[in-house]
Amino acid sequence: MTAPYRVGIVGCGAISRNHLEAFAAIPEATVVAVCDVDPDRARETAARWGIPQALGSVEELLAAGVDIVSVCTPHPTHEAVVLAAAAAGVHVLCEKPIAIDLASAERMVAACDAAGVRLGVLFQRRFWPAAQRLRAAVGDGTLGRPILGHASVLLHREPEYYGATPWRGTWATDGGGVLMTQAIHYIDLLQWLMGDVTEIHGHIATFRHDIEVEDTAAAVLRFASGAMATLSASTAATPSLGVGIRITGETGATAELTEFPEGTDGRVTLFARGGTIETEPAHPAGTDPNVDLSTINGQLIPHHTAQIRDFVDALGANGDEGREPAVTGRDATAALRILLAVYESSRTGRPVDLTREGALS
Incomplete structure (x- = not known):
């Protein structure tokens, strides 16, 4: 593809800042929508970052025509988001841990494999x-x-x-x-x-x-x-x-x-x-x-950016078939195991x- 990948961020909590900063530094991708179970938080995030759409559900975000979903929600909610994205044919980049139980992680990997979409997990x-x-x-x-x-x-x-x-x-x-x-x-x-x-x-x-x-x-x-x-x-x-x-x-x-x-x-x-x-x-x-969590997350932004850049590069461009990202869903499942x-x-x-x-x- 020649146009930037369209990105949706699911979850507007603390770690979403790292994803927003990373995608802002990558010309090949642009964040077009965010969603959160708290609509006010989604609207505040969209306004702060100049993002066109603030939505209240994963379904709405997927319907907005995104190519990549970044999952920044609490651990047990990852599976539902990843399975919905895979069903929609959307690539997924998920915060760690991939899941909190092995069966869930394996379902996520299998769903992305079956859909032919990439699944990456953040181990920056x-x-x-x-x-x-x-x-x-x-x-x-x-x-x-x-x-x-x-x-x-x-x-x-x-x-x-x-x-x-x-x-x-x-x-x-x-x-x-x-x-x-x-x-x-x-x-x-x-x-x-x-x-x-x-x-x-x-x-x-x-x-x-x-x-x-x-x-x-x-x-x-x-x-x-x-x-x-x-x-x-x-x-x-x-x-x-x-x-x-x-x-x-x-x-x-x-x-x-x-x-x-x-x-x-x-x-x-x-x-x-x-x-x-x-x-x-x-x-x-x-x-x-002793460092507070906000400072820890902020200092990790360059490494989030490096991994997210790798993920975007792995998707390929201009007809390339792409490759596996540096950290796959299987890698993350092994760490969870x-x-x-x-x-x-x-x-x-x-x-x-x-x-x-x-x-x-």
Whole structure:
């Protein structure tokens, strides 16, 4: 196609700003409509961003003739929007997590496949230059095949984070706690860097926040390659220590990237190979460790933009058939499967074998 793709945004909450900013920076796409269950919020968003249409339902938005739908609604509502878009032949870019249960995610992937539309899911941290560097170090033999990994997600959330947004902190409307909402990004990075996960043994607990779901989790992961990794995650840290992803490869080399404060670009803070160790401070002095959600989201806009640009490019132009986006619905389903296995293992007290059919059914 030669004209810009027509984009509709579903959900005008906080994260929609990142999508609006991203599409505004991409000449090949233009936002023509927004919708929200709160009509006033849709109208306010449309007025603020100069968008022609503010609508009250997904059906109205799809009838407006959009080519791409960006899904920025609460987790359990993703499936209904994605299935409606697929039925209308519209490509879909969905915020993470793709869903809160595996069957829902699989239905979404199948519906988009059957309709011949692309499904992408936002894991914008893959687009950090530091993450790309680690990926390249695996592929070019500097690290070689990963044998050991670790993800440490030690974040701070005030009680108001859960209390101010009614759908947060419950199994029914949030689907989980720190694993589902925060650590899923780094679970995705681990599988992207280390490959398919085959077995998980984990535990969850709630230590600090007055919520139904977990604020703390720990797990051991085994991969199809034979590699192993550990995962620790919490929103109960005061102050936040941010995130660290560390990979050791079969060459003996180790690399670590750090996201601190939360929402800033990941940085390679350790690279050890041969007889050398290159380091920089993971927690620079004088840095405010606790960052509010609006600031976190704002700092992620460049990486949202990079991923959304990739998604638009993947659709093709001028008759091109296009390609898969960098992060597909299947990738997002794999990340969801891992964290759901942590929940299942914590519930049963036993490891979960993800190679066994029906392991999470």
